[in-house]
Amino acid sequence: xxxxxxxxDPDLARRLLDEIHATATHPWALMEVCGGQTHSIIRHxxxxxxxxxxxxxxxxxxxxCVTPLDxxxxxxxxxxxxxxxxCSFGDMLRVPGSDRDLFRVKGEGGDVRVVYSxxxxxxxxxxNPDREVVFFAIGFETTAPANAMAVHxxxxxxxxxxxxxxxxxxxxPAIEAIMTSPVCRVQGFLAAxxxxxxxxxxxxxxxxxxxxxxxVVTGFEPLDILEGIRRAVRQLERGEHxxxxxxxxxxxxxxxxxxxxxxxxxFEVTDRNWRGIGRIPLSGWRLxxxxxxxxxxxxxxxxxxxxxxxxxxxxxxxxxxxxxPTECAAFGTTCTPxxxxxxxxxxxxxxxxxxxxxxxxxGPTPQATRATREEMNPVA
Amino acid sequence: MCLAVPGKVVAIDGSADPLTGLIDFxxxxxxxxxxxxxxxxxxxxxxxxxxxxxxxxxxxSALASLKxxxxxxxxxxxxxxxxxxxxxxxxxxxxxxxxxxxxEAR
Numbered sequence: 468x469x470x471x472x473x474x475x476d477p478d479l480a481r482r483l484l485d486e487i488h489a490t491a492t493h494p495w496a497l498m499e500v501c502g503g504q505t506h507s508i509i510r511h512x513x514x515x516x517x518x519x520x521x522x523x524x525x526x527x528x529x530x531x532c533v534t535p536l537d538x539x540x541x542x543x544x545x546x547x548x549x550x551x552x553x554c555s556f557g558d559m560l561r562v563p564g565s566d567r568d569l570f571r572v573k574g575e576g577g578d579v580r581v582v583y584s585x586x587x588x589x590x591x592x593x594x595n596p597d598r599e600v601v602f603f604a605i606g607f608e609t610t611a612p613a614n615a616m617a618v619h620x621x622x623x624x625x626x627x628x629x630x631x632x633x634x635x636x637x638x639x640p641a642i643e644a645i646m647t648s649p650v651c652r653v654q655g656f657l658a659a660x661x662x663x664x665x666x667x668x669x670x671x672x673x674x675x676x677x678x679x680x681x682x683v684v685t686g687f688e689p690l691d692i693l694e695g696i697r698r699a700v701r702q703l704e705r706g707e708h709x710x711x712x713x714x715x716x717x718x719x720x721x722x723x724x725x726x727x728x729x730x731x732x733x734f735e736v737t738d739r740n741w742r743g744i745g746r747i748p749l750s751g752w753r754l755x756x757x758x759x760x761x762x763x764x765x766x767x768x769x770x771x772x773x774x775x776x777x778x779x780x781x782x783x784x785x786x787x788x789x790x791x792p793t794e795c796a797a798f799g800t801t802c803t804p805x806x807x808x809x810x811x812x813x814x815x816x817x818x819x820x821x822x823x824x825x826x827x828x829x830g831p832t833p834q835a836t837r838a839t840r841e842e843m844n845p846v847a
Numbered sequence: 848m849c850l851a852v853p854g855k856v857v858a859i860d861g862s863a864d865p866l867t868g869l870i871d872f873x874x875x876x877x878x879x880x881x882x883x884x885x886x887x888x889x890x891x892x893x894x895x896x897x898x899x900x901x902x903x904x905x906x907x908s909a910l911a912s913l914k915x916x917x918x919x920x921x922x923x924x925x926x927x928x929x930x931x932x933x934x935x936x937x938x939x940x941x942x943x944x945x946x947x948x949x950x951e952a953r
Contacts, residue, residue, distance in 0.1 A: 475911060556929075557932065560929060561937065570930075570933045581929040583877065583926075584899070585897065586865075606897075612899060613898060613899040616899070661894070664894060688911075688912060716904060716905060716908045717894055717902050718902070723883050723902060725882065725884075725885065726883040726901065804936055813936070815924060
């Protein structure tokens with residue numbers, strides 16, 4: 468416990484860790500579902516401060532990472548077309564498609580724009596009536612209310628030159644897929660706090676009951692994560708499996724009702740492919756019938772694009788918690804943030820990027836220190 | 848983009864549709880949609896994700912998060928120049944010239 472001085476409240480961190488150490492008598496494997504949590508864990512070396520019995524497994528909680536290759540290629544195809552302004556969040560720029568990325572498309576003359584919010588893309592559509600403006604609508608439940616509002620507003624304003632390339636994913640079906648895998652080792656979950664800020668916790672009790680796992684809603688600051696782990700371990704040691712909210716300052720049981728109403732109006736549940744994992748039933752959203760006219764996949768007829776993922780990339784196993792990034796032969800050799808094989812290496816929330824960034828090059832090191840920007844982009 | 852950042856509501860434009868406010872994220876100010884927290888008031892703190900306030904947050908928690916985010920460079924990641932970052936990751940611009948000159952050091 469000698470490396471916790473950098474925590475924002477080292478005394479509280481120490482107390483939480485003491486209790487986790489005192490409580491854990493059996494080996495337990497917990498999965499954190501949020502990419503922000505993964506980075507916080509690796510950045511602060513939380514996994515190394517835990518007792519040996521408590522293992523953290525990194526889950527599929529990075530929306531950039533799980534966006535399927537097909538959809539990236541659809542995005543690249545649309546972004547390359549004349550007359551299109553393709554809008555995306557910045558962290559999608561370097562996610563590799565089958566032969567290039569959005570950054571490259573921009574270099575080749577495509578009009579790719581980075582926006583902070585989907586409403587910025589909507590504003591571009593309003594100002595450029597002679598151009599088709601397409602927004603790359605990826606993300607989990609946290610992002611869905613924003614994207615839903617954008618398309619809702621587009622219809623209200625009568626904009627006909629705005630559409631979404633939708634690849635929304637939902638957490639609960641992913642938890643179900645992980646728990647029903649024959650190689651699953653997960654015994655408890657740190658549920659993603661900001662997903663629950665929107666969705667609340669109603670979907671989780673049935674998962675806790677069905678799979679006999681504690682689900683602790685957790686934030687992503689170091690103390691939030693320690694508290695989530697403390698509660699999950701306490702439940703496991705007592706033989707309990709309940710939903711607990713360890714992030715009450717940002718999560719209400721009912722979520723955000725206004726946001727939920729908007730999601731329900733604009734989207735409908737559908738099956739989705741997850742990059743590296745495959746098809747998970749009912750694990751995503753697509754535009755509901757009333758909003759189908761705003762679906763870029765149909766408007767640009769790119770639904771037929773199907774692409775094979777590179778065989779040497781094991782990001783699917785990383786995303787399912789089956790291997791740690793360092794167990795992949797390509798990690799840090801043929802696959803680096805500058806030459807990523809998979810999105811887990813390029814996304815700022817990806818597990819592989821976290822291991823690379825915080826110098827976990829050959830498995831656990833005594834202290835996680837942050838690589839400099841020059842080391843991340845290795846040119847002297 | 849997974850990051851949701853706490854910020855203080857410093858102004859609300861009641862005439863905007865959708866409802867919009869100016870949010871201060873530890874010095875960086877940006878507009879955000881307030882439709883999902885419609886009764887929020889100036890001076891309160893909210894969690895903002897991709898330009899949308901999603902929940903209220905108490906001041907103490909918000910300030911602690913912001914301080915931590917700033918120390919960890921997360922605010923720069925969230926609000927910085929994505930193109931510049933992508934260029935650096937790609938090794939283009941001045942960095943690639945240095946690499947091409949054979950000075951790569953891993």
